[in-house]
Amino acid sequence: MAIRNIREYGDEVLTKTCKEVKEMTPRIRELIEDMLETMYDANGVGLAAPQVGILKRVVVIDVSEEGTEPYILINPRIVESSGEQTGQEGCLSLPGKSGQVTRPNYVKVVALDVNMKPIEVEGQELLARALCHELDHLDGHMYVEKVEGELYNTAPPAPDED
Numbered sequence: 001m002a003i004r005n006i007r008e009y010g011d012e013v014l015t016k017t018c019k020e021v022k023e024m025t026p027r028i029r030e031l032i033e034d035m036l037e038t039m040y041d042a043n044g045v046g047l048a049a050p051q052v053g054i055l056k057r058v059v060v061i062d063v064s065e066e067g068t069e070p071y072i073l074i075n076p077r078i079v080e081s082s083g084e085q086t087g088q089e090g091c092l093s094l095p096g097k098s099g100q101v102t103r104p105n106y107v108k109v110v111a112l113d114v115n116m117k118p119i120e121v122e123g124q125e126l127l128a129r130a131l132c133h134e135l136d137h138l139d140g141h142m143y144v145e146k147v148e149g150e151l152y153n154t155a156p157p158a159p160d161e162d
Contacts, residue, residue, distance in 0.1 A: 048137035099147035
């Protein structure tokens with residue numbers, strides 16, 4: 001496993017539509033392991049393959065408490081959504097910024113798991129937000145397109161260098 005470089009806002013790869021994964025290969029397994037390690041290292045709750053420069057429909061999400069398994073979603077798509085929630089949202093590809101975004105409060109996603117078996121994931125609140133956010137990346141979209149108002153700085157200001 002390896003920590004990969006996270007592509008940042010403005011990188012062209014983040015604007016492209018990802019291709020479906022046709023079969024599980026050693027390279028895709030390695031990608032998934034690296035994405036998990038990269039996400040945890042960056043203290044994120046989700047990461048999509050284009051964020052590490054790979055145009056494949058692969059997402060990892062972990063909004064859970066310690067000891068539970070993260071979601072690994074291959075070729076995911078939202079099949080149902082309802083309700084509404086508005087809240088702060090940030091992205092590992094735009095560090096130090098966040099903004100108000102409205103998303104569904106509930107989503108149902110169908111995908112393939114790491115064994116290429118069909119799975120269904122239902123999420124509310126933070127999980128629903130993370131699913132929508134990460135799936136947007138697979139189609140070349142970032143949350144900044146949905147921000148209501150201004151982006152806010154979340155990183156502390158850099159100390160003055162004298």
